[in-house]
Amino acid sequence: MTDLTDFSLEDQIEGLSSKKFSSVELTSSYLKKIEEQNKVLNCFISINENALDEAKKSDLKIAKNDNGIMEGIPVAHKDIFCIKDQVTTCGSKMLENFVSPYSSTVYEKLFNSGTVNLGKTNMDEFAMGSSNETSFFGNVLNPIDPERVPGGSSGGSASAVAAKLCSFATGTDTGGSIRQPAAFCGITGIKPTYGRVSRWGMIAFASSLDQGGIFARSALDASIALENISGFDEKDSTSINKKAPSFYNEAKEEDDNHVVGIPKNIIENIKDAKVKTNFYESVKILEKAGVSFKEIDLSNIEYSLPVYYVIAPAECSANLSRYDGVRFGHRCENPKDLEDLYERSRAEGFGDEVKKRILIGTYCLSAGYYDAYYIKAQKIRNLIKESFVNAFKEVTSIMMPTCANVSFKLNSIQNPVEMYEQDIYTIPANLAGLPAISIPSGKINNLPLGIQFIGNYLNEGNILNLSNKFQQNTNFHNE
Amino acid sequence: MKISEEILDNISSLSKIKIDEKIKPKLISDLESILKMVEEMNKIDTSNIEPMSHPLDEANNLRGDIATKEIERDDYQKSAPLIDDGFYLTPKVIE
Numbered sequence: 001m002t003d004l005t006d007f008s009l010e011d012q013i014e015g016l017s018s019k020k021f022s023s024v025e026l027t028s029s030y031l032k033k034i035e036e037q038n039k040v041l042n043c044f045i046s047i048n049e050n051a052l053d054e055a056k057k058s059d060l061k062i063a064k065n066d067n068g069i070m071e072g073i074p075v076a077h078k079d080i081f082c083i084k085d086q087v088t089t090c091g092s093k094m095l096e097n098f099v100s101p102y103s104s105t106v107y108e109k110l111f112n113s114g115t116v117n118l119g120k121t122n123m124d125e126f127a128m129g130s131s132n133e134t135s136f137f138g139n140v141l142n143p144i145d146p147e148r149v150p151g152g153s154s155g156g157s158a159s160a161v162a163a164k165l166c167s168f169a170t171g172t173d174t175g176g177s178i179r180q181p182a183a184f185c186g187i188t189g190i191k192p193t194y195g196r197v198s199r200w201g202m203i204a205f206a207s208s209l210d211q212g213g214i215f216a217r218s219a220l221d222a223s224i225a226l227e228n229i230s231g232f233d234e235k236d237s238t239s240i241n242k243k244a245p246s247f248y249n250e251a252k253e254e255d256d257n258h259v260v261g262i263p264k265n266i267i268e269n270i271k272d273a274k275v276k277t278n279f280y281e282s283v284k285i286l287e288k289a290g291v292s293f294k295e296i297d298l299s300n301i302e303y304s305l306p307v308y309y310v311i312a313p314a315e316c317s318a319n320l321s322r323y324d325g326v327r328f329g330h331r332c333e334n335p336k337d338l339e340d341l342y343e344r345s346r347a348e349g350f351g352d353e354v355k356k357r358i359l360i361g362t363y364c365l366s367a368g369y370y371d372a373y374y375i376k377a378q379k380i381r382n383l384i385k386e387s388f389v390n391a392f393k394e395v396t397s398i399m400m401p402t403c404a405n406v407s408f409k410l411n412s413i414q415n416p417v418e419m420y421e422q423d424i425y426t427i428p429a430n431l432a433g434l435p436a437i438s439i440p441s442g443k444i445n446n447l448p449l450g451i452q453f454i455g456n457y458l459n460e461g462n463i464l465n466l467s468n469k470f471q472q473n474t475n476f477h478n479e
Numbered sequence: 480m481k482i483s484e485e486i487l488d489n490i491s492s493l494s495k496i497k498i499d500e501k502i503k504p505k506l507i508s509d510l511e512s513i514l515k516m517v518e519e520m521n522k523i524d525t526s527n528i529e530p531m532s533h534p535l536d537e538a539n540n541l542r543g544d545i546a547t548k549e550i551e552r553d554d555y556q557k558s559a560p561l562i563d564d565g566f567y568l569t570p571k572v573i574e
Contacts, residue, residue, distance in 0.1 A: 101554040143536050194534045234542045238533070241540055272544035306517045317494060324495075326567050337570050345498040355496055356506065360513055362494040363486070376520050378530030383523075385531060416509050417516045433534025 002027045005164040009073065009221035012167055016062060016072045018189060023062070023072025026167075027055035027116050028072045033163050034475035038107060043140050043150070043159040045079045045089055046106070047119040054116040061114070068114025069258065070228060076166035078157050079120035081107050081212075082201040090203045091123040091135040091153075093347030094329045104168055104201025105233045106212050113228045118166050121156030125351045126320065127177055127205045129153050130422035131413070134353040139410060144186060146449060148407040151181030151422075154215070154339035155428065161215045168216040168225045172202060174209045175308055176402075176426025181440035182215055183402035183450025186440045188222050188467065189215045192435030192460050195240035198233030206315035209308075209430045218477050219467035224461065245477040250461025251468045258466055260286065260396035260453070266425070274444045275401050282441045282451045286349065289473050291466070296391045300383045304427045307384065309420060310364050310377035311431075316354075317361030323349060348433075355417065369448060385432040392456045397463050400425050402413070402438040402450035435460045439467045440476040448476075451476060480514045482507050 002401035004026045011429065015021050031051060038044050048054075051074070057074035082088045082100035089095045090142040103111075111117070124134040132140040140155040142148045143163035150159040154171035158181035161169050171178040182189025190213050191476035203348025204210060212229060216222035230244035262283070268275040281292060325331035325345025332348055335341035350358070364373035391398060404424060413419045434457060438450040451470075455463035471477050487507055489496045496505065552565060561568040 027526065042536070069489065096510055098558050101557065103560070169557060223569055230538075236536065237539050237541055239540060240535065303520060303523060306519045309513060309517050310520075321495075325560065326569055327555075328558040328560075336572050338572050342495040346495055347497040350496065352502075355498075356509060357494060357504075358494050358514075359487075360510060362490045363482075363510070363514075364517075366490065366493060373517065373520075375530050376525060377517075378532055379525035380520055381529040382528055382531035383525070396497050415512065417512050420513075420516070431534075468507075 004035060004081070004474065009224055011165050012073055013070060013133070013224070016080060017067060019062065023055040023058040023116060026072065027051055027074045027118070030118055030166055037038060037163055037165060041141050041143060041144060041159050042138050043156040043163070043165065043349065044051070044076070044119045045121055045137050045156070046087055046092070046307060048086070048117045051116055051118050058116060060115055068112060070224070070299060071108070071113045071114030073167050074118045075110060075115045076118050076121050076157060076160045076169040077107060078123055078154050078169065078171050080123060080172055080203045081118070081170060082203070083117065085109050086120070088120065088203070089137070090127070091125040092351065092354070093136045094323050096136065096330065096468060098328055102201060105198035105234045105235065106202060106229045109229050110170070121154070121160055121169060121311070123156055124153035125354050126203070126316070127153040127172055127174055128175070128353050128357055130180060130317070130419055133410065134343060134351055136379070142407050145407065145443040145446070146397060148409055149184065151184035151407065153177040155181050157215045158182055158187060161185070161187050161217060162165065168214060168221055170212060170229070171215050172210055172212050173430065174205050175430050175453060176423040178215065179222060179402050179426045179436060179452055180422060182438045183448065184407040186448030186476070186479065187215055187217055188219055188439050189213065189439065189462070190222050190226055191429065191435065192230060193240070193435045193458050194232050195238050196244065196458070196460065198236040198239050200233055200235040204319040206312040207319060208315060209312060218471055219437070219464050220248065220251055222437070223251040223464045240458070247375060247460060247461050247464050251464035253465065256290055257396065257464045258291045258465070259395045260293050260411060261398040262293055262389050263298040263301065263398060263400060264295045265297060266301060266400050270401060270404070272405055275405060278442050278449050279401055279451065285473055286466070286470060288468040289469050291469065294395055298387045298391055298398070300380065300387055301382050301428050304384060304431055305420060305424055307377045308379045308427045309360070310373050311381065313357040313361030314363065314365050314374050316363070317358045317365065320354070320358055343390060345461055359448050381431050388432045388434060395468055400452055402426065402452040406444050406447035406449055429454045433457070435463060437467050438477070439464045442476055480511065480518065482510050482514070
């Protein structure tokens with residue numbers, strides 16, 4: 001019997017609208033697989049009890065030819081996106097029982113395009129982590145090898161898409177939280193330009209870096225989903241007031257003008273020989289497909305990690321000050337005074353990694369250290385952005401590995417800095433606000449590896465096109 | 480940068496997070512290793528560089544300051560740990 005969950009998003013949309021199968025059938029297939037596999041993978045925090053009802057409604061709309069673009073497509077949402085009247089935990093004890101009074105724009109847009117919500121996916125607490133080991137709701141496992149992590153912070157979404165437990169999934173990326181788990185799980189993950197996707201209702205970690213995006217099984221599938229969450233939103237003051245093009249059309253069109261930059265200083269310093277070999281093999285595949293390459297110099301990019309670990313914690317310490325045990329979220333028992341209420345509610349509600357980042361951020365912003373840390377980091381951030389702006393005068397996109405290595409075993413990294421180094425290749429795009437995508441590029445010891453394309457501002461179509469070109473000439477995304 | 484227990488107590492007080500005595504030594508060592516990595520920044524001269532607070536030049540698309548009834552107080556307070564007649568309750572602040 002045909003397994004509907006094997007179909008690509010493209011084929012599912014076609015199958016539903018031409019009534020080859022129904023959304024109830026498709027949604028049931030996913031729910032059945034979730035029931036079987038979630039016990040092991042732990043990629044969902046909650047399952048939407050109304051999923052089948054939503055699917056029935058979609059089928060009625062399809063019958064009346066009143067369907068949205070993605071009518072009846074079952075999707076999973078990272079549990080950082082608020083959905084009205086549903087629990088939104090952000091992977092934290094702090095929000096364990098938080099029922100959102102409103103919905104995020106990303107959810108609303110996908111709902112309006114007809115998707116069926118399967119449930120909310122597990123994640124590192126408040127999106128702080130690179131392995132999904134900081135979630136209050138336990139580890140997520142990598143479906144490729146269940147002894148290993150799926151990456152983070154959007155590990156649940158990545159694991160769910162890789163295990164075919166949803167058609168596609170939403171995620172967020174502050175320093176690599178879409179691209180790194182996509183690489184670890186062997187799927188496609190895109191973080192668009194900062195401001196392309198509204199942050200309304202997306203729980204804040206570091207507001208100048210956070211950006212919503214998509215996990216899917218191919219660049220074409222990702223392009224369809226991405227165009228349906230993009231666009232101006234007056235509720236987000238950092239939303240870009242420009243209409244998003246059809247990324248799907250842009251991904252599919254013939255484009256012979258790709259000039260891909262290879263940042264010499266980064267590629268030469270790749271420590272793992274197999275990762276370096278894979279990178280150059282990927283270059284060869286694209287060269288055969290007619291893509292040109294050019295060596296570029298991205299100066300100061302090596303400072304991205306220190307800069308990020310000042311700016312992200314600083315913004316997080318400010319954003320997470322809202323969790324005070326008064327208006328919503330966890331509240332300690334029997335506080336003796338207001339100070340005690342704040343200090344114990346926050347101590348009990350936040351996990352260790354979140355506390356660490358709030359403390360670092362508070363330190364960097366405190367009197368006497370503000371200039372030495374925060375302003376210094378902002379100045380170098382400017383230099384990093386400038387390096388990219390200069391590079392894009394010569395090239396149409398930039399290619400580098402997504403991660404320094406393949407997925408690692410659970411609990412194998414204990415040193416915080418070693419964990420932070422996971423994001424060494426993904427952080428630069430967040431600092432500059434550029435769109436970036438990770439796609440599967442092969443395997444080392446049966447574990448997937450990803451390559452990353454960084455595009456110029458608002459040029460998601462370009463990197464989706466390049467990714468599609470790669471996927472038309474390879475089969476890594478279907479393995 | 481050395482993080483003394485005094486500095487840790489100060490930032491814990493500023494961030495309103497009570498720190499368990501037992502985890503202080505490990506926390507101090509973690510914070511020190513993070514700050515050591517961060518201090519790599521000092522290798523670069525940034526004297527004439529403007530700080531960048533935001534990736535986009537055209538940020539701050541502000542909407543009109545118009546009151547809406549999109550979200551009602553009651554909906555918001557459904558998630559509050561302790562309320563009474565529309566008010567959030569806290570321990571007594573003024574004696």
